[in-house]
Amino acid sequence: MLHRIAMASSDGKVINQHFGHADRFHIVDIDEAGYTFIETRLNHPACDHQGHSLIAFDWTINLLSDCEGIFVSQIGNAAASYLTCKGVRVFVAPYPIADVLRKLVTDKILDVIPENTEKENRNKE
Numbered sequence: 001m002l003h004r005i006a007m008a009s010s011d012g013k014v015i016n017q018h019f020g021h022a023d024r025f026h027i028v029d030i031d032e033a034g035y036t037f038i039e040t041r042l043n044h045p046a047c048d049h050q051g052h053s054l055i056a057f058d059w060t061i062n063l064l065s066d067c068e069g070i071f072v073s074q075i076g077n078a079a080a081s082y083l084t085c086k087g088v089r090v091f092v093a094p095y096p097i098a099d100v101l102r103k104l105v106t107d108k109i110l111d112v113i114p115e116n117t118e119k120e121n122r123n124k125e
Contacts, residue, residue, distance in 0.1 A: 001031065006028075006069070006070045008025055015071050016094065017073055019076075022045060023043055024043055027040070035105060043060055069090075072093075074092060075090055
């Protein structure tokens with residue numbers, strides 16, 4: 001099964017960006033045979049010195065709408081709850097990207113079906 005994910009990384013080597021501060025996401029397709037880098041997408045960070053914006057969260061969700069998982073180094077509770085309610089799977093994994101990708105392929109973590117989410121509910125309507 002093919003899975004597309006987004007990884008918040010400033011250097012393409014380590015998942016090292018907080019969700020709200022991520023200015024780019026590296027997009028990767030994963031299947032049983034391995035993984036393929038697709039592209040880097042530039043993002044407008046959702047947080048600044050004044051706090052965060054739900055409009056900015058929605059912009060990032062839209063930017064990554066074809067991805068079934070977002071991997072970040074950190075994410076605040078409010079952002080994690082908001083994304084989860086919107087049907088976005090978020091993983092905190094502040095590790096080298098190559099290690100995370102190998103683990104995803106080997107352990108088939110993305111094949112686990114998440115609990116009912118808003119995105120799934122919309123698809124049933």
